[in-house]
Amino acid sequence: MCLGIPGRIVEISDPTRKLATIDVAGVRREVNVMCIEGDAPLDTLVGAWVLIHVGFAMSRIDEEEARATLDILAQMGEAEDEVAAMRASERMLGAER
Amino acid sequence: MKFSSEFRDPELARGVLTAIARTVAEIGATAERPVRIMEICGGHTHAIFRNGIDRLVPEGLEFIHGPGCPVCVLPMARVDEAVRIARLPGVVFTTFGDAMRVPGTLGSLNQAKAEGADIRMVYSPLDALELARRLPDREIVFFGLGFETTTPSTALTIRQARDEGVTNFTVFCNHIAVTPPLRVLLEDPHMLLDGFIGPGHVSMVIGTRPYAFIANEFGKPIVVAGFEPLDLLQSVLMVLRQIRDGRAEVENQYARVVPEAGNPVALAVCDEVYEPRRSFEWRGLGEIDRSGLRIREAYADFDAERRFEIGYGARSAADPDGCACGEVMTGRLKPFQCPQFGTGCTPRMPLGALMVSSEGACAACYQYGGQRRPEPVG
Ligand code: SF4
Numbered sequence A: 001m002c003l004g005i006p007g008r009i010v011e012i013s014d015p016t017r018k019l020a021t022i023d024v025a026g027v028r029r030e031v032n033v034m035c036i037e038g039d040a041p042l043d044t045l046v047g048a049w050v051l052i053h054v055g056f057a058m059s060r061i062d063e064e065e066a067r068a069t070l071d072i073l074a075q076m077g078e079a080e081d082e083v084a085a086m087r088a089s090e091r092m093l094g095a096e097r
Numbered sequence B: 001m002k003f004s005s006e007f008r009d010p011e012l013a014r015g016v017l018t019a020i021a022r023t024v025a026e027i028g029a030t031a032e033r034p035v036r037i038m039e040i041c042g043g044h045t046h047a048i049f050r051n052g053i054d055r056l057v058p059e060g061l062e063f064i065h066g067p068g069c070p071v072c073v074l075p076m077a078r079v080d081e082a083v084r085i086a087r088l089p090g091v092v093f094t095t096f097g098d099a100m101r102v103p104g105t106l107g108s109l110n111q112a113k114a115e116g117a118d119i120r121m122v123y124s125p126l127d128a129l130e131l132a133r134r135l136p137d138r139e140i141v142f143f144g145l146g147f148e149t150t151t152p153s154t155a156l157t158i159r160q161a162r163d164e165g166v167t168n169f170t171v172f173c174n175h176i177a178v179t180p181p182l183r184v185l186l187e188d189p190h191m192l193l194d195g196f197i198g199p200g201h202v203s204m205v206i207g208t209r210p211y212a213f214i215a216n217e218f219g220k221p222i223v224v225a226g227f228e229p230l231d232l233l234q235s236v237l238m239v240l241r242q243i244r245d246g247r248a249e250v251e252n253q254y255a256r257v258v259p260e261a262g263n264p265v266a267l268a269v270c271d272e273v274y275e276p277r278r279s280f281e282w283r284g285l286g287e288i289d290r291s292g293l294r295i296r297e298a299y300a301d302f303d304a305e306r307r308f309e310i311g312y313g314a315r316s317a318a319d320p321d322g323c324a325c326g327e328v329m330t331g332r333l334k335p336f337q338c339p340q341f342g343t344g345c346t347p348r349m350p351l352g353a354l355m356v357s358s359e360g361a362c363a364a365c366y367q368y369g370g371q372r373r374p375e376p377v378g
Helices: A063-076 A078-094 B010-027 B042-050 B076-087 B097-101 B109-114 B125-134 B151-164 B180-187 B200-206 B209-216 B229-245 B264-273 B297-302 B325-329 B361-368
Strands: A005-014 A019-024 A027-032 A049-053 A056-061 B035-041 B061-068 B091-095 B119-121 B139-146 B169-175 B195-198 B222-224 B250-252 B274-276 B279-282 B286-289 B293-295
Touching (some): A005 A027, A027 A078, A056 B200, B035 B200, B097 B109, B097 B139, B125 B139, B125 B169, B139 B151, B151 B264, B195 B229
Parallel strands (some): B222 B250
């Protein structure tokens, strides 16, 4: 819960709600980007690496930092856990559509 | 110890370890009179055990595992309230997976689920809000848990719910702040901490200024650290050098992610949605002034404490007999010195909360056997 996971912004999916699609270790999910928006237009975030905590991008990081962090998380088994939690949550919601 | 595989740059790591050993010697610390450094964050606790850092450093340096694992400090009474809410008719109780196994006096959320309560694990509060949109006839409650890293996400979700006029979504707020328990530890006359490793991701939100009192009022060094083993080693060295030189400062080893002023958007939304509680209970530490957050009057419609008339502190619950969580949390005992460790308390069947999350000191110690056993030389 406390360790974030790096991901890369693929597209802005809902500008009003400040949501973006992010690729996290090969899995896509919608993430809120309000905390890293800054003054530049939202579209300029596409391609950026960010640190994601429970569905919110909390910090922009550079690619090297992202890869190093992913490696550490993978070693600790935390990356798998995060991705599994994302998938389980999505399945749970899918059942209620 | 598989030394080289643990570190990205083994040569650099070796160099830092040598410098650590030299500095510990310069300080004059020994196994009998060690220098004690507290890593505040549960993620760091996990990393220290995972990488065997506690066994790579010299005998004269001891790690004390701090209160920075939100699941570990969640008091029994609040787990009980969560179970009570989850059992109410019409409620769907949503939570991070970590919290499912935390024991309360009424059992855990896992047990309540097995007994028929509608409890669902979510990855994000956004998913709980989405569930509320999809199930308009049910009451969706989100178990708001965690330090300043997750506090803004719950606040932003509450604001989103208000903006959309969602009426079946509430938060059972248990968010806590990382610095108040540090003050309590520092004021304890029995506490012998010499310095701190500050949490990386919490600091990304709050910045480095909230730690100033540690240096200014208590004269102890603190270094905000990243999560790579090398980050940790470098931060330990920075703390040791401050101790050796008689300095007490807030230093930032993780400046590549942690800005001094934190994240202004996150801080502003937290201030808008929450206010500090007069006090909040921490498992093993007791009530701590202004350490917890509650939802402000302006967002009362999204407050599960108000909606279900629970409030705070109406019912108390004592920790189970024979558990030493409090002593471990304050550094008086090592995890393996608790009489329940590995027998009455295991990650599969946790008695105390420190055994639940992989960030808990007891769980990390159990998983990696990171206790300093006297090893024969040669
Ligand atoms: S072993 Fe279990 S009961 Fe003992 S301190 Fe750790 S979590 Fe608490």
